[in-house]
Amino acid sequence: MDSQLKSDPITDVRGDTSSRDTSSSQAHHPVAEKVFGAHDQNLDQAYWYVQNSNNAVEATPAELRRLRRKIDWWIVPIMFACYTMQFIDKVSLNYAAVMGLNKELKLKSNEFSNAATWFFIAYLIAEVPNAIILQRVPVAKWLGANVVLWGIATACTAAAHNYATLLTARIFLGIFEAAIAPCLILISGQWYTKSEQAPRFCIWYAGLGVGQIVGGIVSYGFQQVKNPTFSGWKIMFVVLGLVTVIIGFVTFFFLPDTPMKARFLSEPEKVMLLKHVSVNQTGIRNKHYKMSQALEILRDIQLWLMVLLTILISISSGVITTYSATLIRNFGYKPPTAALLNMPSGIVSIASTFIVGFGIRHTSHRWAWLVACCIPGILGGALMSFATGTKAGQLAGIYLVNSITATLIVIYQWTGSNVGGQTKRVISVALVSGSFSVGNIIGPQTFQAKDAPQFIPAKITVLATQAAAALIAVVLFVYYVWANKRKGATPAVEENIGMPGHDEERMWEDRTDKQNPTFRYVY
Numbered sequence: 001m002d003s004q005l006k007s008d009p010i011t012d013v014r015g016d017t018s019s020r021d022t023s024s025s026q027a028h029h030p031v032a033e034k035v036f037g038a039h040d041q042n043l044d045q046a047y048w049y050v051q052n053s054n055n056a057v058e059a060t061p062a063e064l065r066r067l068r069r070k071i072d073w074w075i076v077p078i079m080f081a082c083y084t085m086q087f088i089d090k091v092s093l094n095y096a097a098v099m100g101l102n103k104e105l106k107l108k109s110n111e112f113s114n115a116a117t118w119f120f121i122a123y124l125i126a127e128v129p130n131a132i133i134l135q136r137v138p139v140a141k142w143l144g145a146n147v148v149l150w151g152i153a154t155a156c157t158a159a160a161h162n163y164a165t166l167l168t169a170r171i172f173l174g175i176f177e178a179a180i181a182p183c184l185i186l187i188s189g190q191w192y193t194k195s196e197q198a199p200r201f202c203i204w205y206a207g208l209g210v211g212q213i214v215g216g217i218v219s220y221g222f223q224q225v226k227n228p229t230f231s232g233w234k235i236m237f238v239v240l241g242l243v244t245v246i247i248g249f250v251t252f253f254f255l256p257d258t259p260m261k262a263r264f265l266s267e268p269e270k271v272m273l274l275k276h277v278s279v280n281q282t283g284i285r286n287k288h289y290k291m292s293q294a295l296e297i298l299r300d301i302q303l304w305l306m307v308l309l310t311i312l313i314s315i316s317s318g319v320i321t322t323y324s325a326t327l328i329r330n331f332g333y334k335p336p337t338a339a340l341l342n343m344p345s346g347i348v349s350i351a352s353t354f355i356v357g358f359g360i361r362h363t364s365h366r367w368a369w370l371v372a373c374c375i376p377g378i379l380g381g382a383l384m385s386f387a388t389g390t391k392a393g394q395l396a397g398i399y400l401v402n403s404i405t406a407t408l409i410v411i412y413q414w415t416g417s418n419v420g421g422q423t424k425r426v427i428s429v430a431l432v433s434g435s436f437s438v439g440n441i442i443g444p445q446t447f448q449a450k451d452a453p454q455f456i457p458a459k460i461t462v463l464a465t466q467a468a469a470a471l472i473a474v475v476l477f478v479y480y481v482w483a484n485k486r487k488g489a490t491p492a493v494e495e496n497i498g499m500p501g502h503d504e505e506r507m508w509e510d511r512t513d514k515q516n517p518t519f520r521y522v523y
Contacts, residue, residue, distance in 0.1 A: 044422075072200070075255070076200055089150060122170070143184070143187070146179040146180070157241075185416045190258060209350030294424065305476050306414065306476070314440050317443070324398055328342055370470070373410075381401060384459035418513060
């Protein structure tokens, strides 16, 4: 388990941050502009920034709290907006299906399922270049560019007039959305310690639940549009695309690439933050690609267990996000009513996400929280599979299954916290994100036209995969306990231990979690 840094009022009002320097919040230290490549490539850029700074002061707990609030108000809302639109744009196909898209485009048999699946095939393939690019280019800029591009792809979906053109739009959407999870995981690790990350992950990931609610309202609203030449679902895609493009430009220009380049922080605040997050031992930025770290992934059992866990979880989420509105409509409800009845799913997603995020912050035990989310998912799968004679039971099943959405923030945060070494981290987050797409490829394919309208095999799949995911979470817990004990007598670096007395240079070395004897896995 990870030790806790007390008093983290992330919901406090915006505060002024450093009493040591109130006049230079926009200034850049002259050393900050130096080319870091001239230094030892094994050391993170943040190390040289701290060493070359004239502001080597230690922060008090009160100053750290003020600094966290300042960062929270600047960084987290942007990440939240990106993730919310990512989800809405992705599942807009789900809403368009009940708005007449299938009929208007004359989709046959499993063509709708295939369109949903090809989004994730493109998503999976795009993770390969993402794993290379994210170590070479600024993460925030890459995120902003991709948000703009997927907004354009969303708007262009309105131009689809048959299966082929719909498929093309979905493929491009998948390519650009593939950047979202790796980017947000890496960005969160730059600004917060391991235990601080959990509630921030839950805030930006709550965009999924908000997206479910907003998506239902948007779908209902555009279903009221009666235009024979430009259907309501087409207008919906255009509007959603434009909103996404605006958020993409905000991300590109206002989300800092690293804490060292944050214009909203003063120089003492930057140094204060870098010293604070150095206990992660995961680094901020290092462009030097290390093949040894890439090869280490092949024999790292934790990552392959994480991949399996992500696939199992994502099979269920793929079923729910793609087909929930369709399932509700098949209960006999009209399309506008089906869109509104899908909204409680968002409430369940938000509630489970916040409970898990803040639970981890205060009690750790990520594995136990993951299992706790799988239990209602299992119950929901059982209701969907066997309570076929009652609408209430079926609806309750769909709502309960949405509790599994919170498991992905545990997996994302586990990956960000338990992998050291810049090359290994970048490839690992892309690998886990790609695993998410594998599960989502499998999930929609369990919905076959021959199984309509009940789709019992797909519902049983939800039940089985959640039970298996809970088992894998327990296996990961056992592995992490064993791995920490195996590190032996080497003292761990804890979050409540200050920098004095520790080898500051070694804490910023570009070493993997296996190479670093003081690195401890959180569970």
